[in-house]
Amino acid sequence: QLRGRIGRGPMQSYCILIQHGETPDSTHRLKIMESTSNGFTISDEDLKLRGPGEFFGTRQHGYIKSKIANFSEDGHIIRQARKRAFDMLLNDPKLILNEHQGIRKQFKENYKHMLEFVDIS
Structure with a gap:
């Protein structure tokens, strides 16, 4: 800045x-x-x-709960994962296919406190 x-x-x-x-x-x-x-x-x-802060939230600092990658060193892997995630959601936006049930369950568990606000707006 x-x-x-x-x-x-x-x-x-x-x-x-x-x-x-x-x-x-x-x-x-x-x-x-x-x-x-x-x-x-x-x-x-x-x-x-x-740290990168929250992906779903307002905190601009802190570390994510499940550290998978180093954001400063693994940018190419993160970009590839992001593209695959967007492709998956394009084909199955509600994650209802059997192959996506694990991701759907994990997402709901990790972000349930934030998903409550989705219905408000």
Whole structure:
């Protein structure tokens, strides 16, 4: 997010980072910011520190319950899995086929507290 906020005009720009309460994570974050201006590198390191957050929800940090892949290193596998999931839902949107019953059951168990709100809107 810094890329679009710092250095937008024609004048010399500066970014001053202030650390309130020193922790190992906050110090590490500042060192990353000092070492690179590459937004992808900064984002990748932040992902490693904070975790990806909730896929279904509002928390933007934290670790998912069942860690399957490393989001920063397994991107190609995650993209392939995402494509297969979308293809599966395109062919069986309600997951009613026998071959998808395990996925349907696991999804309902893992996200039942969030699925309650689906009928509200």
